Amino acid sequence: MAKKRIRIDLEDTDGAKYNFNIEGNITRDKVLKIFELMDLMNIEDQEEAPQLDSVGAKIWHIVDKYFPMGKFTSTEILEKYEDEYNEPVKLSIISTYLARFNTKGRINRLRNGREWVYQLVKIPQRAD
Incomplete structure:
Protein backbone atom coordinates (compact mmCIF):
# COMPACT_ATOMS: atom_id res chain seq x y z
CA MET A 1 0.00 0.00 0.00
CA MET A 41 -3.67 30.66 14.87
CA ASN A 42 -6.49 32.60 13.17
CA ILE A 43 -5.41 31.58 9.67
CA GLU A 44 -8.29 32.10 7.27
CA ASP A 45 -8.72 31.76 3.55
CA GLN A 46 -8.50 35.34 2.30
CA GLU A 47 -9.89 34.82 -1.19
CA GLU A 48 -12.66 37.29 -1.95
CA ALA A 49 -13.37 35.86 -5.38
CA PRO A 50 -12.72 32.22 -6.23
CA GLN A 51 -10.14 31.44 -8.92
CA LEU A 52 -12.29 30.16 -11.76
CA ASP A 53 -9.54 29.44 -14.26
CA SER A 54 -10.49 25.83 -15.03
CA VAL A 55 -13.61 23.82 -15.80
CA GLY A 56 -13.14 21.86 -12.56
CA ALA A 57 -12.97 25.06 -10.49
CA LYS A 58 -16.10 26.36 -12.19
CA ILE A 59 -17.97 23.12 -11.51
CA TRP A 60 -16.88 23.17 -7.87
CA HIS A 61 -18.05 26.81 -7.61
CA ILE A 62 -21.50 25.76 -8.90
CA VAL A 63 -21.69 22.87 -6.41
CA ASP A 64 -20.65 25.08 -3.49
CA LYS A 65 -22.86 28.04 -4.48
CA TYR A 66 -26.12 26.32 -5.43
CA PHE A 67 -26.04 23.01 -3.54
CA PRO A 68 -24.31 23.56 -0.18
CA MET A 69 -26.84 21.44 1.73
CA GLY A 70 -29.06 19.58 -0.70
CA LYS A 71 -28.64 16.75 -3.15
CA PHE A 72 -28.02 17.27 -6.86
CA THR A 73 -27.42 15.45 -10.13
CA SER A 74 -24.92 16.01 -12.92
CA THR A 75 -27.76 17.31 -15.12
CA GLU A 76 -28.60 20.00 -12.56
CA ILE A 77 -24.94 21.03 -12.44
CA LEU A 78 -24.88 21.19 -16.25
CA GLU A 79 -27.89 23.53 -16.31
CA LYS A 80 -26.46 25.83 -13.61
CA TYR A 81 -23.03 25.82 -15.30
CA GLU A 82 -24.44 26.92 -18.65
CA ASP A 83 -26.61 29.57 -16.99
CA GLU A 84 -23.78 30.90 -14.81
CA TYR A 85 -20.94 30.97 -17.34
CA ASN A 86 -22.91 31.18 -20.60
CA GLU A 87 -20.73 28.52 -22.21
CA PRO A 88 -21.52 24.96 -23.27
CA VAL A 89 -20.06 21.93 -21.51
CA LYS A 90 -20.66 18.22 -22.08
CA LEU A 91 -22.52 16.20 -19.46
CA SER A 92 -19.69 13.63 -19.54
CA ILE A 93 -17.22 16.32 -18.42
CA ILE A 94 -19.48 17.28 -15.51
CA SER A 95 -19.82 13.60 -14.54
CA THR A 96 -16.07 13.06 -14.70
CA TYR A 97 -15.35 15.99 -12.39
CA LEU A 98 -18.08 14.94 -9.95
CA ALA A 99 -16.58 11.43 -9.85
CA ARG A 100 -13.16 12.96 -9.10
CA PHE A 101 -14.63 15.11 -6.33
CA ASN A 102 -16.19 11.95 -4.89
CA THR A 103 -12.86 10.10 -5.01
CA LYS A 104 -11.20 13.02 -3.21
CA GLY A 105 -13.88 12.94 -0.49
CA ARG A 106 -15.32 16.36 -1.32
CA ILE A 107 -18.77 15.02 -2.23
CA ASN A 108 -20.72 11.81 -1.61
CA ARG A 109 -22.54 9.98 -4.35
CA LEU A 110 -25.31 7.41 -4.29
CA ARG A 111 -26.93 5.45 -7.09
CA ASN A 112 -30.58 6.41 -7.65
CA GLY A 113 -32.00 4.30 -10.47
CA ARG A 114 -30.04 5.11 -13.62
CA GLU A 115 -28.29 8.20 -12.29
CA TRP A 116 -25.97 9.29 -9.52
CA VAL A 117 -27.13 11.67 -6.80
CA TYR A 118 -24.45 13.78 -5.14
CA GLN A 119 -24.20 15.72 -1.89
CA LEU A 120 -21.51 18.04 -0.57
CA VAL A 121 -19.44 16.65 2.33
CA LYS A 122 -19.40 19.05 5.26
CA ILE A 123 -16.98 18.74 8.16
CA PRO A 124 -19.06 19.08 11.33
CA GLN A 125 -18.28 22.08 13.54
CA ARG A 126 -17.52 21.43 17.19
CA ALA A 127 -19.63 23.31 19.70
CA ASP A 128 -17.32 24.99 22.22
Whole structure:
Protein backbone atom coordinates (compact mmCIF):
# COMPACT_ATOMS: atom_id res chain seq x y z
CA MET A 1 0.00 0.00 0.00
CA ALA A 2 1.29 3.46 -0.89
CA LYS A 3 2.24 5.85 1.87
CA LYS A 4 -0.37 8.59 2.30
CA ARG A 5 0.77 12.18 2.41
CA ILE A 6 -1.02 15.51 2.85
CA ARG A 7 0.69 18.86 2.51
CA ILE A 8 -0.94 22.19 3.35
CA ASP A 9 0.83 25.48 2.52
CA LEU A 10 -0.75 28.70 3.76
CA GLU A 11 0.07 32.38 3.97
CA ASP A 12 -1.64 34.72 6.43
CA THR A 13 -2.57 38.37 5.89
CA ASP A 14 0.77 39.51 7.36
CA GLY A 15 2.73 37.48 4.80
CA ALA A 16 3.86 34.73 7.20
CA LYS A 17 3.99 31.30 5.57
CA TYR A 18 2.92 28.04 7.21
CA ASN A 19 3.63 24.50 6.00
CA PHE A 20 1.86 21.45 7.41
CA ASN A 21 2.90 17.94 6.36
CA ILE A 22 1.17 14.74 7.45
CA GLU A 23 2.57 11.38 6.36
CA GLY A 24 1.71 7.78 7.12
CA ASN A 25 -1.49 6.69 8.85
CA ILE A 26 -3.67 9.72 8.16
CA THR A 27 -6.99 9.77 9.97
CA ARG A 28 -9.86 12.19 9.90
CA ASP A 29 -9.07 13.21 13.50
CA LYS A 30 -5.50 14.15 12.57
CA VAL A 31 -6.67 16.34 9.71
CA LEU A 32 -9.30 17.97 11.94
CA LYS A 33 -6.56 18.74 14.51
CA ILE A 34 -4.61 20.60 11.82
CA PHE A 35 -7.71 22.66 11.01
CA GLU A 36 -8.24 23.35 14.72
CA LEU A 37 -4.63 24.51 14.97
CA MET A 38 -5.16 26.80 11.97
CA ASP A 39 -8.27 28.17 13.67
CA LEU A 40 -6.31 28.83 16.88
CA MET A 41 -3.67 30.66 14.87
CA ASN A 42 -6.49 32.60 13.17
CA ILE A 43 -5.41 31.58 9.67
CA GLU A 44 -8.29 32.10 7.27
CA ASP A 45 -8.72 31.76 3.55
CA GLN A 46 -8.50 35.34 2.30
CA GLU A 47 -9.89 34.82 -1.19
CA GLU A 48 -12.66 37.29 -1.95
CA ALA A 49 -13.37 35.86 -5.38
CA PRO A 50 -12.72 32.22 -6.23
CA GLN A 51 -10.14 31.44 -8.92
CA LEU A 52 -12.29 30.16 -11.76
CA ASP A 53 -9.54 29.44 -14.26
CA SER A 54 -10.49 25.83 -15.03
CA VAL A 55 -13.61 23.82 -15.80
CA GLY A 56 -13.14 21.86 -12.56
CA ALA A 57 -12.97 25.06 -10.49
CA LYS A 58 -16.10 26.36 -12.19
CA ILE A 59 -17.97 23.12 -11.51
CA TRP A 60 -16.88 23.17 -7.87
CA HIS A 61 -18.05 26.81 -7.61
CA ILE A 62 -21.50 25.76 -8.90
CA VAL A 63 -21.69 22.87 -6.41
CA ASP A 64 -20.65 25.08 -3.49
CA LYS A 65 -22.86 28.04 -4.48
CA TYR A 66 -26.12 26.32 -5.43
CA PHE A 67 -26.04 23.01 -3.54
CA PRO A 68 -24.31 23.56 -0.18
CA MET A 69 -26.84 21.44 1.73
CA GLY A 70 -29.06 19.58 -0.70
CA LYS A 71 -28.64 16.75 -3.15
CA PHE A 72 -28.02 17.27 -6.86
CA THR A 73 -27.42 15.45 -10.13
CA SER A 74 -24.92 16.01 -12.92
CA THR A 75 -27.76 17.31 -15.12
CA GLU A 76 -28.60 20.00 -12.56
CA ILE A 77 -24.94 21.03 -12.44
CA LEU A 78 -24.88 21.19 -16.25
CA GLU A 79 -27.89 23.53 -16.31
CA LYS A 80 -26.46 25.83 -13.61
CA TYR A 81 -23.03 25.82 -15.30
CA GLU A 82 -24.44 26.92 -18.65
CA ASP A 83 -26.61 29.57 -16.99
CA GLU A 84 -23.78 30.90 -14.81
CA TYR A 85 -20.94 30.97 -17.34
CA ASN A 86 -22.91 31.18 -20.60
CA GLU A 87 -20.73 28.52 -22.21
CA PRO A 88 -21.52 24.96 -23.27
CA VAL A 89 -20.06 21.93 -21.51
CA LYS A 90 -20.66 18.22 -22.08
CA LEU A 91 -22.52 16.20 -19.46
CA SER A 92 -19.69 13.63 -19.54
CA ILE A 93 -17.22 16.32 -18.42
CA ILE A 94 -19.48 17.28 -15.51
CA SER A 95 -19.82 13.60 -14.54
CA THR A 96 -16.07 13.06 -14.70
CA TYR A 97 -15.35 15.99 -12.39
CA LEU A 98 -18.08 14.94 -9.95
CA ALA A 99 -16.58 11.43 -9.85
CA ARG A 100 -13.16 12.96 -9.10
CA PHE A 101 -14.63 15.11 -6.33
CA ASN A 102 -16.19 11.95 -4.89
CA THR A 103 -12.86 10.10 -5.01
CA LYS A 104 -11.20 13.02 -3.21
CA GLY A 105 -13.88 12.94 -0.49
CA ARG A 106 -15.32 16.36 -1.32
CA ILE A 107 -18.77 15.02 -2.23
CA ASN A 108 -20.72 11.81 -1.61
CA ARG A 109 -22.54 9.98 -4.35
CA LEU A 110 -25.31 7.41 -4.29
CA ARG A 111 -26.93 5.45 -7.09
CA ASN A 112 -30.58 6.41 -7.65
CA GLY A 113 -32.00 4.30 -10.47
CA ARG A 114 -30.04 5.11 -13.62
CA GLU A 115 -28.29 8.20 -12.29
CA TRP A 116 -25.97 9.29 -9.52
CA VAL A 117 -27.13 11.67 -6.80
CA TYR A 118 -24.45 13.78 -5.14
CA GLN A 119 -24.20 15.72 -1.89
CA LEU A 120 -21.51 18.04 -0.57
CA VAL A 121 -19.44 16.65 2.33
CA LYS A 122 -19.40 19.05 5.26
CA ILE A 123 -16.98 18.74 8.16
CA PRO A 124 -19.06 19.08 11.33
CA GLN A 125 -18.28 22.08 13.54
CA ARG A 126 -17.52 21.43 17.19
CA ALA A 127 -19.63 23.31 19.70
CA ASP A 128 -17.32 24.99 22.22
